[in-house]
Amino acid sequence: MRSKNVWAVCALLASSVASLVGVAGCSRNNIEAVNLANDGDKARGSNLDEAISKYEQATQLDPTNHRILWKLALAYHKKEAWSDDALTCAKAQKVAPTFANYFWEQGFAIKQQAGSPKGGGASWADAKAPLEAAIKLDPGLSDAYEDLGDVLYHLDDEQTALQNYTKAIEVKPDQLSYYVALAQLYYDLGRLDQAEAVAREGLNFQSEGMNATPEGKLKAHGALFNLHSFLAGVAEMKGNVPTEITEFEAAKAACGTCTEPGQQIAYFNLGFAYSQATPPRKNEGIQQLQNFSKIICRGAGAARYADQCSQAQDIVKRLGGTLQ
Numbered sequence: 001m002r003s004k005n006v007w008a009v010c011a012l013l014a015s016s017v018a019s020l021v022g023v024a025g026c027s028r029n030n031i032e033a034v035n036l037a038n039d040g041d042k043a044r045g046s047n048l049d050e051a052i053s054k055y056e057q058a059t060q061l062d063p064t065n066h067r068i069l070w071k072l073a074l075a076y077h078k079k080e081a082w083s084d085d086a087l088t089c090a091k092a093q094k095v096a097p098t099f100a101n102y103f104w105e106q107g108f109a110i111k112q113q114a115g116s117p118k119g120g121g122a123s124w125a126d127a128k129a130p131l132e133a134a135i136k137l138d139p140g141l142s143d144a145y146e147d148l149g150d151v152l153y154h155l156d157d158e159q160t161a162l163q164n165y166t167k168a169i170e171v172k173p174d175q176l177s178y179y180v181a182l183a184q185l186y187y188d189l190g191r192l193d194q195a196e197a198v199a200r201e202g203l204n205f206q207s208e209g210m211n212a213t214p215e216g217k218l219k220a221h222g223a224l225f226n227l228h229s230f231l232a233g234v235a236e237m238k239g240n241v242p243t244e245i246t247e248f249e250a251a252k253a254a255c256g257t258c259t260e261p262g263q264q265i266a267y268f269n270l271g272f273a274y275s276q277a278t279p280p281r282k283n284e285g286i287q288q289l290q291n292f293s294k295i296i297c298r299g300a301g302a303a304r305y306a307d308q309c310s311q312a313q314d315i316v317k318r319l320g321g322t323l324q
Contacts, residue, residue, distance in 0.1 A: 033062035037071060044075060051075050059091075066096040073105055083120045085109035089130075100138035107131035108147050114154070124154040142172035146181060153185060161185060174205040176223035183230055196234050199227050224254040225263060232269065245273045264301065267292035268308045275315050286321035293323045 040054030055072035062068065069092040076085035089106035096102065107130035113122035131148040134141055149164035165182035168175070179202025186195035206224055232247035248270045255263040271288030274281040289312045296302060297309035316323055 029061040030065075033058040033065055033068060036061070037065075037068045040071060040075070044078075048075060048079055052079065059088075063091070064095050066092040066099065066102070069095070070102065073102075073109075077105065077109065080112070082109040082112045082116070083122075086113070086122070098137060100134045100141055100144070103130040103137065104134035104141055104144045104147070107134060107144070107151075111147055111151055114151075124151050127151045128155070140171055142168045142175060142178070145171065146178055149181060149185075158185065158189060176202050176205060176220055176227060178202075179205075180223055180226045180230065183227070187230070187234075192234060192237070196231065199231050199234075202227050218260075221254055221256070222260060222263075225251050225258075225266070228254055229266070229269065232273070236273075241273065241276045241278070245270075245277060248273045264292065264295050265305070265308070267295065268305070268312060271312065272315060275319055280319060282319045282321070286316050286319050289316050290321075290324055297323075 036054045036058035040051040040058065043054060044051035052072065052075045055068060055075055058068045059065070059072055069088055073085050073088040073092065076082075076088060086106050086109040089102045089109065092099070092102040093106070107127045110122045110127035110130065111124070113120040114124045114127060128148070128151050131144050131151060134144040135148065138144075145164045145168035149161045149168065152158075152161035152164060162182070162185060165178060165185060168178040169182065172178070179198055183195045183198040183202070186192075186198060202223075206220070228247045228251035232244045232251060235241075235243035235247060248266070252258070252266045252270050255266055258264050258266045267288045271285045271292060274285035274288065293309065293312055296305050297312065302309060313323055
C-alpha cells in the first residue's frame with residue numbers, strides 16, 4: 001500500500017525526483033505515476049509485459065511526464081512493438097520538443113516497420129523527417145546518421161546516404177557497424193576499391209569497439225564478423241584465394257560458435273574457401289562443410305540455405321569425402 005501521508009512527502013518528492021516528474025507542482029497523480037514507473041523498472045528485466053503495463057498506467061496518470069514516456073518507448077523497443085514505440089515517441093516530442101532522442105527513436109521505429117514484411121503502414125519516407133530532426137537537435141547523435149543513411153538508401157538517394165554513413169563514422173569512428181554500412185553501399189555502387197578501403201579502416205578500431213557493455217561487445221563482434229566476411233567476398237571477386245581464406249578464418253574467429261542469426265554461414269564460407277586453395281585443403285574443407293550441414297542443412301535453416309546445402313554436398317564429394 002502506498003504511503004498514507006502522500007501530501008507530507010509531496011515537497012520531498014518534488015525536489016528529489018523533479019527530473020523524473022518534470023513538473024513544478026506535485027499531485028497524487030504525479031506521485032502515483034512515479035511509483036508505477038519505478039515498479040515498471042523493477043519488472044522490466046523479468047517481465048516485459050508487466051513493465052509495459054506499469055509504464056502505460058503511469059503515462060495515463062501523468063501524460064506530461066516525457067521521461068516516463070521514454071521508459072515506455074524503450075520497453076516497446078525491447079518488445080519490438082515498433083508502431084507503439086513510434087506513437088509513444090511522438091507523444092514525448094510534444095511534451096519535450098528539444099530532446100533529440102525522442103525523434104531518433106521514432107525514426108528508428110518507423111524504419112523497422114518499413115523494413116518489415118508486415119510493415120504496419122509505415123514507409124521509408126515516413127522515417128526521414130524525425131531522423132533529420134534528431135540530427136538537427138543533436139549533431140553528435142551518430143546512430144541517427146546511420147539510420148538516416150539506411151532510409152535514404154532505400155529511397156534511392158545513394159549519394160546523401162553515403163554522406164550520412166560517412167558522418168556517422170566521423171562522429172563515432174570506433175563503431176564498427178558504420179563501416180559495414182558504408183562499405184556495402186560503395187560495393188553496391190560498383191566502387192570496389194573504396195568499399196575495401198572503408199572495411200579495412202574499420203578493422204583499425206576493432207580493439208576500441210570491444211571496450212563496451214556486453215550488448216555493445218556482441219554488436220561489435222557481429223560487425224567484425226561482417227567486415228571480415230565482406231573483405232573475403234571482395235578477395236574472392238579479385239581471385240585472391242589466400243586473402244579470401246584469411247578473411248573467412250578471421251570472420252569465423254569473430255563469431256566464435258556463430259550462434260547469432262546469419263552467422264552459421266561462416267562454416268560454409270570457410271569450407272568453400274579451403275576447397276579453392278592450391279592445392280585444396282581437403283580435410284579442413286570437409287570438416288567445415290560437415291559442420292555447416294549438421295547445424296543448418298538438417299535443421300530449421302535448411303530451406304533458407306537450400307542452395308548452400310546443395311553446394312556443400314557437391315564440394316565435399318569433389319574433395320573425396322561424405323557428409324556425415
